[in-house]
Amino acid sequence: MNRDSPGAELSLTTATADEGGLAHQYRRFVLRRVCCLVALALATVLALLADIASGPSMLGLADVLHGLLNPQAVDAATRVIIEDIRLPYALMAVVVGACLGLAGAEMQTVLNNPLASPFTLGVGAAATLGASLVIVFNVSLFGLAAHVLLPLSAFVFAAAASLLILMLSRTLGASVHSVVLFGIALLFGINAVVGLIQFVADAESLQQIVFWTMGSLARATTDKVAIVTLILALCLPFSLRNAWAMTLLRSGEDQARSLGIRVERLRLVVLMRVSLLTAAAMAFVGEIGFIGLVAPHIARLLLGEDHRFLLPGSALAGAVLLSLSSICSKLLVPGVVLPVGIVTALVGIPLFMALIIGRSRRAIL
Amino acid sequence: MSLHLNHITAGYRRRPVFRDLSLAPIRPGSLVAVVGPNAVGKSTLLKSIAGLLPVVGALTLEGEDMTALSSARRVRDIGYLPQTLPQAIPLVAYETVFSACRAARADWSRQQTEQAIEAVFATLGIRDLALRSLAEMSGGQRQMVGLAQVLVRQPGLMLLDEPTSALDLHWQLNVLNAVHTATSQRGAIALVASHDLNLALRFCDQVLVLSPGGRACLGAPQETLTPELLAQTYGIEARIERCSRGHPIVLADRPLAV
Secondary structure, eight states, rough: OOOOGGGSOOOOOOOOOOOTTTTHHHHHHHHHHHHHHHHHHHHHHHHHOOOHSSSSOOOOHHHHHHHHHGGGSSSHHHIIIIIIIIIIHHHHHHHHHHHHHHHHHHHEEEEEEEEOOOOTEEEHHHHHHHHHHHHHHOOOOOOOOHHHHHHHHHHHHHHHHHHHHHHHHHTOOOHHHHHHHHHHHHHHHHHHHHHHHHHHOOOHHHHHHHOOOOOOOGGOOOHHHHHHHHHHHHHHHHHHTTHHHHHHHOOOOOHHTTTTOHHHHHHHHHHHHHHHHHHHHHHHOOOOOHHHHHHHOOOOOOHOOOOOHHHHHHHHHHHHHHHHHHHHHSSSSSTTTOOOHHHHHHHHHHHHHHHHHHHHHHHHH | OOEEEEEEEEEEEEEEEEEEEEOOOBBBEEEEEOOOOOOHHHHHHHHHTSSSSSSSEEEEEOOOOOOGGGGHHHHHHEEEESSSSOOOOSSSHHHHHHHHHHHTTTSSOOOHHHHHHHHHHHHTTTTGGTTTTTTSSSSHHHHHHHHHHHTTTOOOEEEEETTTTOOOOHHHHHHHHHHHHHHHOOEEEEEEEOOHHHHHHHOOOOOEEEETTTEEEEHHHHOOOOOHHHHHHHEEEEEEEEEETTTTEEEEEEEEOO
């Protein structure tokens, strides 16, 4: 039996990880990714500052920096604009964008579908349904005020939608592709119910629902920013803890299972986290589409599929995108602040199309 | 490390593929080809041994009940290569292999992990692919990376489902040499599902022929792969000849009338 070949000459235990070795090359590769992540973080800070500076009364960057770092150095009017109006608004854009970007990346991974996002699978629509019910029927539970009950209801409905998708797919032994189909069916179903609620709503409630579905950062306050930031801060470490498992899952489900990844459990945990992030983001600003879909793709193009980088990268890309959308919402029509949900879609669609066309061209070349 | 299958029933919830399957113990250091017609259950058998499908019966590895192994032991001792290739995603080969090694060999130091990865890329002859994205690779290259994910962990039992299906002749030889090196140097067992009977004849110590109806036959390749068995199993008229170098080769002449 002839078993000679180039491969047979080498033992599996004799190679070393020296300076010219693969480990060294990989470390340099990782360093480039870290630099990319730092650049995204810097872009987020710059977008945040530009968001604070922009508005009906434009501020200089120096005024913004002084207003943030040394409030006594600026006049009272500028201080009020920065601290009471622009800062909560701009911070909300950053944290909501980060929540949606992170949620989108996790959803695309566990459903193995690049088109998955909290909105395409009905989780966002379920949050809207929860909010609409509270607005229209003026529900009051356990003595909770509407401004507390509304985000709570949005979360419960978002989580219920995720659970329903999972239960249906598990009961029927469905593949991830079927999960996506269930999600899309759920989206249409929930939209129909929301439409029905809008039909029976009085004029004031209808206006509130429509405003909620357009998405607006104008409702941002320091307290609300703190709540969303807290939820993001709670979710992010758990997301990063699952980063290796999600990387393995992306490279192949069977291989991931054989490596001890409990895929069903991972899907359940991630979808629950996605519900929490989506509901937290939507509860205070309403529906903001496209960030959860596009931000992970931008991060993937810059950082690849290693989830140690993809997850924080998606959060940062989401933060930058929503900050830029927020700036556009204030500048597109002079003197008017448009609902950011509308602008996000307008900014998101061309960007998403450019990404798809760019990818197709690269595939052809 | 020896593998023993005794009165195994395995398959899917409503459709068991094997009933009461028993095989002679497979010795340490054995490279076993698992052959048989399409849909006979080669992949099901490998998945069942890997713990990915439920099994009833006695399935022991080195005398230990495999169904009772902890997840950590299972991941460390059993390396499974699925039939599906790693996905074409923007993940570089090094981190694909690194992530597998990290999941299976948490007991290794960083230096040990890096040395093992360096060695497996060199052994398979794919060092130039290490920092290439899976999205930019051919199917065959991704299959090599998938194999590297298994070999790097140095498992005692390797279950490889058609590891050469996307490879040209050069890489087929390279892969089977690497697997043979792993079995002979470390005393590991490799079960390799394949449709290539000539590779089985040339490289494997034993061949497990699965036939429709759940019948199985395990033995030395040249004694087991007879024209009669090939006629019963595949429904073909075939000959076993020898090439100018003396290697046995299977020549399929024609399908037999059903």
